[in-house]
Amino acid sequence: MLSRVACRRAIVVASAVALLVTPARAQTRAAQIRELEAYITKGVQDWDIPGLTVAVVRNDSVLFAKGFGVRRLAAPGAVDAETEFGIMSTTKAFTALAMAMLVDEGKVAWGDPITKHLPEFQFSDPFLTREATVKDLLTHNIGLGNADLMWARGDLSRTEILKRVRYVPTAYSLRGGFTYQNIMYGAAGEVIARVSGMSWEDFVRTRILTPLGMAQTYTTYASMHAASGANRSEPHFRIRDTIRVIADETVDVLPAAGSIWSNANDMAKWVRFLLDSGRVSGKRLVSERQFRALLEPHSFVTRSEFYPTAQITKPHWTTYGLGWFQQDFRGRFLAFHTGSLDGRTAMMGLLPDAKVGVFIAGNLDHAEFRHALLLQVMDIFAGTNGGAPRNWSTEFLALYKGLRAKGDSATVAIEAKRAKDTKPTLPIGMYAGTYAHPVWGDLVIRDTNGTLSAHLGPNAANSGTLEQFHYDTFRTFLGDGRGGANFLMFQLDAAGTVTRVVMNGDDGYTFTRVPSDR
Structure with missing residues (x-):
């Protein structure tokens, strides 16, 4: 044990060291922020994004929360850290957390048959109806092809959509493939409602958003539109090479799949919560065991179903947890999820071992700068570049331009197959x-x-x-x-x-x- 004198000397030395180290750290952080701001500013220009909002968290500190560009092209109103954006499918992590909390409470188990809680829910295959579990609703490998056209119609209720699942043909055996499924997350939201006694919207608001202090986050487009005032972004879409403002679309009919709206300041609170393994102000909202389950791999994602960015990042494995895509990035575990709806994009990313997380949202359809910015944030704040920096934005921009060119070539090929000067058989x-x-x-x-x-x-x-x-x-x-x-x-x-x-x-x-x- 040190004497009091030794302790005092140690304190003096430590204080002197702190005086030397702290400015250097502050300078390093300031340099990192400047690098990030310059990167985003150039990326917004290169990718023609009207507006973008970004939040970066390291450990328990919000390092960055800022907006770039405008809420609507050719109109006043800059994006800031309180501008509302749809977070779309990054909502799925909230749904998975809600289910994990109910698992903690013993109201549901991951291995429960879906029909235990939704007895009316059926698939076209009786085996699937009998064997599919609650966890299968969240892993995109339940065996159905994509059925999103049901909710995109705009005239089917939540009940009717889930009822029609029984007519969707199976595409592969249970857990035998990977097909992204918004409607299964809609069903998961109904399970949450049945076992909790409150709607998915009320559960997420009262059990997650309120404890985290996310007062400017809304569970549906309707609730956001009614409450948020003028500081919300407008969606934009590139149509025939011209970026245009379009009407907002919503996922309110299947909210558990992607209906949350938020801003950079509030989403920074969500990132802090995730980096602290499910705790807020030292209090757990979910057990450590169930929090780990959210980020554990639960299904393999085939290369064809993963993001085109894998052509450049070349991950050794790609998986899906519960509400999270996963891959190795520069030898480390990266969990992330995109969000997409006509005219809007979002990204959530976590590098858990480095305690670094990022939220990104933009108001241009499929602005894939989000992927580049995710990786750049990790390179800057988690040091993942290993002394080998790369310009992800430049590389991904070339990648997606190439993909668009292939699409244009396919259109030309279709036109070339057109039989000229033909007439319909009938009037x-x-x-x-x-x-x-x-x-x-x-x-x-x-x-x-x-x-x-x-x-x-x-x-x-x-x-x-x-x-x-x-x-x-x-x-x-x-x-x-x-x-x-x-x-x-x-x-x-x-x-x-x-x-x-x-x-x-x-x-x-x-x-x-x-x-x-x-």
Whole structure:
């Protein structure tokens, strides 16, 4: 044991060292912040992003929370750390945490059959109905193909969407592949509601957001729009090489999949909570065991289902936890998740061993600068570059430009296969009618003064004028055309009557004509 004198001397020496070290550390941090700001400023310009907000946390300190650019092109209003953005699918981590909290309370178990809590929930395969578990709802390997068109229609209720899951064909065996599934997260939200006795929205707000002090975070677009005032971002989309403001879309019908809205300041609190393994102000909201389960790998992600950035980062493995994608990055474990909705992007990333986390949100559709910024933050604040810095933004920009060029080439190739100077088999009015699908609902074809149009639900983004492509195949650009071309091939029976329409080729959706007296 040191004497009092020795202790005093030690304190004096330590204080002197602190005086020498602290300014250096502050200078280092200041240099890091300057480097980050310069990187973001250039990235926003290079990627043509109207507005971006970013929060960086290391250990328990918020190092950075700032906005860049504007909330809406050609309008006043800068983005700041309190500007509201949709966080889209980064919401899934909140849903997984909510379920983990209920596992802690013994109200649900990861291995419970889904039907224990949602007895009406069915799949097309009875085996899947019997064997699929609560955890399977969160890991994207339950065996179904993507069914997002159901909620994108805009006219189906949460109950109806989950009911129609029984008609979605299986794509592979249970836990035998990976297909991203928003609707399964919607079902997980219903499990949370059933076992907790409160809606997913109320549970997340009262059990997670309130304890974390996230007072400017909203569980739905509707609640954000009603409360947040003017400081919210507007969505933008590149349509035919022009960036345009578009109308907001929402995921409120399946909130557990991606409906949360927040800002950089509030999301910094969420990152601090995650880096502290589920604690806020020293108090646990979830046990250490269940928190670990969130970040453990639970399913393999195939290369084809992972992000194109893997072509450059070349991870040795890619997995999915509970609400988190995972990969190795420069020899370390990286957990992250993107969020995407028309006109908006988001990113959450954690390097747990370095206690560094980042939140990013932008108001341009698929602005993949988010991937570059995630890795750059880790290189700057976690020192992952190992003395070998890379310009992720430059590399990813070239990657995605190449992917867009491939898409353009594919469009040219389709046009080259078009049979010129052909006519439809029937008079235009004979193609009009209602065509039904048990999962996707009604596709209505209308004839207005000799011009056909397609309507998949009431959402204007799913409606468009048809132009004959060749023979009985028609092309449409739904809504404002942001989704590219869709092809509808009308099929006739031996009597020359239109009986079906196939959307987007042999691997697309087949709608059967409904009798006019239905």
